[in-house]
Amino acid sequence: MDEFNDNEIARLLRLKRYEQPPPGYFENFLHEFHRRQRDELLRQPLWRICLERAHNFMLQLDMRSLASYPTAVAAVLVCAAIFSLKVYQQPEAARVATQSPLTLSVPVNAEQELNLASPVARQIFRMQPVGSFRQSAQTHRAAPPRYVLDSVPVSYEPTFRF
């Protein structure tokens, strides 16, 4: 404030009192302002413009409402998975059966059939694919328990060799 004394300030104010903008200045002011702003914007690289616009767009969005959609979809999927697991879960027998590609089969009326046949031969000839095994397991899921006692021992020796 030292370099400006009161007299100088008063003189400047007198001069500015009579200063007027050119005609049409106020009419074109807004247009001119936008033009200069656009020029300023276009001076930046394109990627920065896109980034800023995306940032502004994200700031305007309501994230909570957007997040609720995938949450709901995930909840529905989890419920469906649990439901299908309970309804279509295979019994333990089927899981045991699928451990090997070929599995042994004993008929339902095993007590009549497990008599004179060699157990080794029984193992060889009574094989069936896993597919039919699963089907069999499904069919007999509700079967009553089988109380085990064969009519002959399973131990078998075909020839006099050792």
Add this chain to the structure above:
Amino acid sequence: MSPLSGSRSRALVAFAVVFGLGAGWLFAQEQSAATISQQVRELFERTAKAVVKIHGVDEHSEICGTGFFVDPTGTLYTAYTVGGEAGNFTVEFNGKKYPARQLVADIRSGTAILKVDETTPGLPIGKSEELELATPVISIGYPLDLPKTPNFGMIAGFDRKCLGRYFSTIHLRVNAPTQRGEAGAPLLNMKGEVVGIVVSGLENNSACYAVPIEAAEKIRSDFVRFGEARHGWIGVNNVSPPSQQVEGSRAMVTQVAEDTPAARSGLKEGDVLLQVGKKKITDPEDVFDASFYITAGDTVPITVMRGNQKMTFQVQATMHPASRTGMLLASPGTIPGVIPMSLDEDAPPSP
């Protein structure tokens, strides 16, 4: 006193003597039956706590059988038909159900060993070799859905074959009624020791077959040593009776497979077998029982008569061919916690 009255008195005395003897005999009979009944009851009460009901699931349905603990760590024996081809085992004892897993199953002996991770009672192991014809025995099993039941009977025979079919080892034929659900039941001598495992019924279930406990112990020993049952094989392919008995034996080697332990150790066709391991051989059928107890990898002394000379060969047994093809044994890969081992010897030729 008249002569008639004298004869009458003699008749009365004779009648009294006869009546007394008869009554005494009947009383003795009743006492004997009561003693047996009491013995069986006491035995049942003492041993039944180690007998369990086994539930499993095979490819068709739930199965139920019997088993028994043999040590305090929860190891239990049962029949192969119960614990061999099923899974998802549970064992019922002390009014509770416990999960069990299969350690080893051996179709050749008809036995399986399961394990429960609990502290359990165990039955003492006896010797089936001490059994004789008509030795009294009892079995304890779970018939159908009924509670634990004792069956009293006696040893009716030591069979190597039934209806033309040979067993891998001697089976005990027991005249004791056995019902469905009792496969795997322990066969006990009157001291309460296990001498066998019930593996099958016989003719309307009025009798049963039991595997000698030594067979199950052999499988258990193999499992402890190798993690699997290891039936041995030396490569003698045929044994038949010679024209005459030699040193009390009628088992002559008629075929030795090439490049097998038997051939390499010097056994030849025409040798008459006298002893295989610890088992004396008198008939060709004795070979089954002797060979069953050979373990692959072990050296077996085999004594033969060649001409007039008695010779002993030390033969190192290899794996039984049927074991190698997986026809007789449960695959060790399916047994949890077991690391399969293999012998370094060459595979024997398939029979």
